[in-house]
Amino acid sequence: MSRLPKSVVGDAVTSTESWETLEALVSVGNRMAGQAGEADGAQVIVDAFKRGGAREVEIDEFEIPGWWRGSSSLAVGDETLTADHEAIALPGTPSGEATGEFVDVGYGLAEDFEERDLDGKVVMASSETPDDHGRWIHRMEKYASAADAGAVGFVFRNHVEGCLPPTGEVGYHNRPGPIPAIGVSAEIGARLLREHDRGDEERGDEATVTVDCRNELTNSRNVETVVGPDTEEEVLVTAHVDAHDISEGANDNGAGSALVAEIGRLLRQVELDTRVRLVTFGSEEIGLYGAYHWAEAHDLESVKCVINIDGAGNSRNIGVGTNGFTELGGTFEEVTDGMRVPLSTHEGISPHGDQWAFVQEGVPSVMAYSRSEGSGRGWGHTHADTLDKLDIRDLRALALVLSNVVVAVAESEREIPHKSREEIREEIDEGYVEELKTGGRWPYDE
Template sequence: MSRIPKSVAGDAITSTESWETLEALVSIGNRMAGQDGEASGARVVADTFENVGAREIEINEFQIPGWWRESSSLAVEDEDLSGDHEVIALPGTPSGEETGELVDVGYGLAADFEERDLEGKVVMASSETPDDHGRWIHRMEKYASAADAGAVGFIFRNHVEGCLPPTGEVGYHNRPGPIPAVGVSAEVGARLLREYGGAKAETKGEKGTEATISVECRNEPTNSRNVEAVIGPETETEVLVTAHVDAHDISEGANDNGAGSALVAEIGRLLCNINLDTRIRLVTFGSEEIGLYGAYHWAQTHDLDSVKCVINIDGAGNSRNLGVGTNGFAELGETFEEVADDLRVPLSTHEGISPHGDQWAFVQEGVPSVMAYSRSEGSGRGWGHTHADTLDKLDIRDLRALAIVLSNAVVAVAEEGREIPHKSREQIRKEIDDGYVEELKIGGRWPYDE
């Protein structure tokens, strides 16, 4: 059973409009938060909202701590590895040059930092988290743990092959971070492990090879922006359908998160002319990749009691198999399961609270919120946060299928009789996994008073 008319579903299956929106976003190139490309992406979204028939379209600017990439390098034993392989700075890093003994800490779990002498060292950690660990370990936690242990530099090595150095924010709300940080490919990381000692030298009681990290960048204030519009009736409460339009400066940001922004606009197009019980607010946030600033700005400048729930779309598009992180809001999870059963499509759900993604700005305040994404094989981000996050990795058929399922879910959560209760901040605080509590505190992102 579909909650949207067959004619609308048929339109979704045959339309190219979501793909055209995505093409317009990736053609911009760099959509880094606070830079010209992000502003261009916001205008693409605003124009698309207007074209689909949404109303009350706004582009709202707010100040953020901006970051601009300049140059970076990595040398060991006086050999400049960046001559043959790209070495990229991680957003939020400070400028500077540091030299220290190279030490690899593996996955960068808490246990990997315990009882290790990392004072004055250059610490390297993998982008991978072991499958049996129970939660994903964010690069920011590994970076902050290295800095807290006295490291003078940080190397983030990719676990995905393809000569792809990973990027990703390390400063968050403590910009700039305390020590220089760079990303290197899996191949460079393997070479460093193979040829230059790292942990192997340490276990043998030998002094490891010295590594020198050099970073030049700019940390300066700038403006980001959110884009929003509404469809449906004028009601006291509203459902937010959200994504982030910014992307890292090293790629097109097709899957992360051009596809999410295109899906928000497509959901608006499909639902614009059908009867809805509750107003739907379409929002694309800026500055997700560097600290969720757009989502925090929206949450702090609006009455959250009027928000029935949030459906945040991030990382959806690399397959048609939908996954949903429910953040412990059982009623939202049950609604998605009901929709998936009715449409006879697969659905995977994760119930634990996650502080990663724009929905976190709302979850921490007790607003029912989910992250919707695509399930795919492999560990971690895959092509995300690398040069390879490009349009050719996606398929219009996947976007079409996701648009239908997500549009049905939006209609379902907007039903007048469907209760989706908020929680108190205290309830949320108690439900956060201890590991994430530690991560949030290490990274200076813990939002609760002790």
């Protein structure tokens, strides 16, 4: 059962608007935070908001620590990798060169760093986290663990096949990071592991990581608009418009931004109980700067809840990370059950995604995404995050379900209680506590 009128449902399942917005975003090319393409992407969203009839469309600029890619290389033994499809720098890395014995630490779990002497070494870790570990281990945590163990260089090997070196932030709020860092593909990583790591039996080959890049201050921007009545309380529907510089950023997170604009267009045709504010944040990929900026500039008591859309688009199978907000997760279940569509739910708190800037303050916030085969990001953060991997029918289906969820959470009689900062602090997995402290993002006084 849909909460939208039949005319709006028909519009949702036949419209090409979300796809056209997504096409415009990927056509921008590089939407790296703080660079010209991110500004162009923000303008694409402004135009989409205006076409959808939303009001009070605004762009809000703010300062961030920017990063610009230069050349990178990895030399191990007699082999030197210089091509972009072989080795690429990780944003937040410093410029520099580091040489040391080459050592692989497998998944890069805490115990993997404790079991070997890594002082003065160049350390390689996989992007994969084992299914039975209990929580996903972010690349930044592996990078920081390597640096803390005395490593002089870091190599991040993809676990997804396709000759795709991964990118991704390692500096976060401690930019630039302490040691040079690059990504290599699963295939390159397997060859390096096979030919150059000797395990504990004998000394590994010598490796040199070289990175040329710039770390400088620049500006990013958020784009926002509102639909519905002028109520004191409001629902936020959000996504991030920035993407890594090596790809189109179609699924991560062009699709999410296109969905935010489409949801706004559909909701303009619906009578809402509560105002809905639609926001596309800048600078998610390098430290959630856009979300933090918005949260710090507004009274969060007026935010009823936040629905953040990230990684939605590669299928119509919807998932939601509830961050422990039972009532908000229950609303997703109520809506999807009524519409007879499947829902996957993850209940633990996750500090990954723009919703974290609100979760940490106790604002009910979730991440909505698509469920698909495979582990980790899939094509995300690689050259292969391209439009051809997505399907307009999936965007239409997601826009319909998510619009119904927004209408439901905006119901005046539906209560979605906030939590205290203390409650959130107590619910965070201790592994994530360590990650947040390591990345300079721990928001609580001890």
